[in-house]
Amino acid sequence: MSYAVEITQSGDPEVLKKVTRAIDQPGAGEVLIRNHAGAVNFIDTIIRRGEMPEGMMPELPHVPGVEGAGTVVALGDAVRGLAIGDRVAWMGPIGAGGYGTHSIIGSPYVTKIGALDFNLAAAVPVNAMTAYHMLVNLGDATAGKSVLVHAAAGGVGTMIQHIAKHLGLTVIASVSTEKVDYAKEQGADYVIDYKSEDVASRVMALTHGKGVDLSMNPISGETLKADLETLAPLGTVVIFGFLAGAPVGTFGDDLAKQFQKSVAVRVSDIYTYFGNQPEAFNADLATVFDLLGQGILRPQITTLPIAQAAEAHRRLEAGETTGKLVLSID
Structure with missing residues (x-):
């Protein structure tokens, strides 16, 4: 038998309950992993509420968790490059049971x-x-370019900063007052x-009027209009979230006026890449x-500890976290 923390019904964090479950076996092309850590994501809290x-809500009860780390304990047919006992990390769809x-x-x-430490890997x-997909595959990030990172103190924002600096980009981070020092670090x-x-x-001043080549934007709302104004010629804004709601504005009023700059607006859901290009995804992973x-x-x-999953959800929803929350699994 195995155990998990599941969402028993929609509601506050207290609806998360520990349960026991039978252990299924992997099918062709699949891997059974004994998790030692699972990470917490906003989508887990959205499902819980x-x-x-x-059309996207999974049936309840539901075990959340779309990423984790652990040890391979069984392999399905046609799996290559992995063996029982390997220490691994993984990313899965909704229902992966992290x-x-x-x-x-x-x-x-x-x-x-x-x-690598399981908690860190998860x-x-x-x-x-x-972060990598948006910068490299969608944004064509190369040395000498510049990037504006909204919500730069969050989990994705932190990774964008690290990868962008590694690639040689100039990074402009946008954060709230209490997270300025974190972004600098x-x-x-x-x-x-x-x-x-x-x-x-500030972006226009810092770039001496040129603007940024890339903007990584999980905010949307009113921020898209501002991003379009601050893009450099041939610049791209990548929207990967809607923390302030759907983008405000119109093509005619906001995008077409930037026509002579040849700017681009991309939207990015990592699961599009996940589902359509698995081999490339594996290489990037x-x-x-x-x-x-x-x-x-x-x-x-x-x-x-996973027994405090409800507390993890509470902290995430209250904005009390910096970086990533991880649940250790005994």
Whole structure:
């Protein structure tokens, strides 16, 4: 038998309950992993509150957790490059069960981690893959370019900063007042306190009127219009979240006026890449863990035992965290 923490019904964090479950066996191309750590993501809290978009809400009871780290205990047919006993990290779809002792994951979404700490490794897949995919595959990030990172103190924002600096970009981080020092510690070249400064004006001043080549934006709302104003010619804004709601504005009023700059707006859901290009995803997953092993990625983690999953949700929803929350699994 295995155990997990599941969402029994929609509601406050207290609906998370520990349960026992049978251990299933992997099918062809799948890997059974004994988890030693699972990370907490905003999507877990959205599911728990019952606020997923129409048609996307999983049936309850539901074991949350879309990333983790542990040991391979069984292999399905046609799995290559992995063996029983390998220490691995993984990323999975909704329903992967990272808040539990065992998960069955498709082999393209599993990578070896060597001697890396399980808690540290569990914090990496979603955030680092999101950051790497947006910068490299969508943003064509190369040395000498500049990037504006909104919510730069969050888990993805932290990874964007580390990867961008490794690639040789100039990083402008936008954070709230209490997180300015944190952003500086992650290597940002410039930090903007969006609570006391106008982000667009500061970006234009810092870039001597040119603007930034890239903007990584999980905020949306009114911020997209400002980003379009501050993009350099041929610049790109990548939207990967809606913390302030859907983007405000219109094509005619806001995007078309930037026509002569030939700017681009991309939207990015890492699961599009996950589902459509598994081999490329696997290669990038190995790359980000190589960056972790080299010390280029430096995830900031807070670890709680899985019995405190409800407390982890409370902290995340209250905005009390910096970096990533990880649940250790005995």
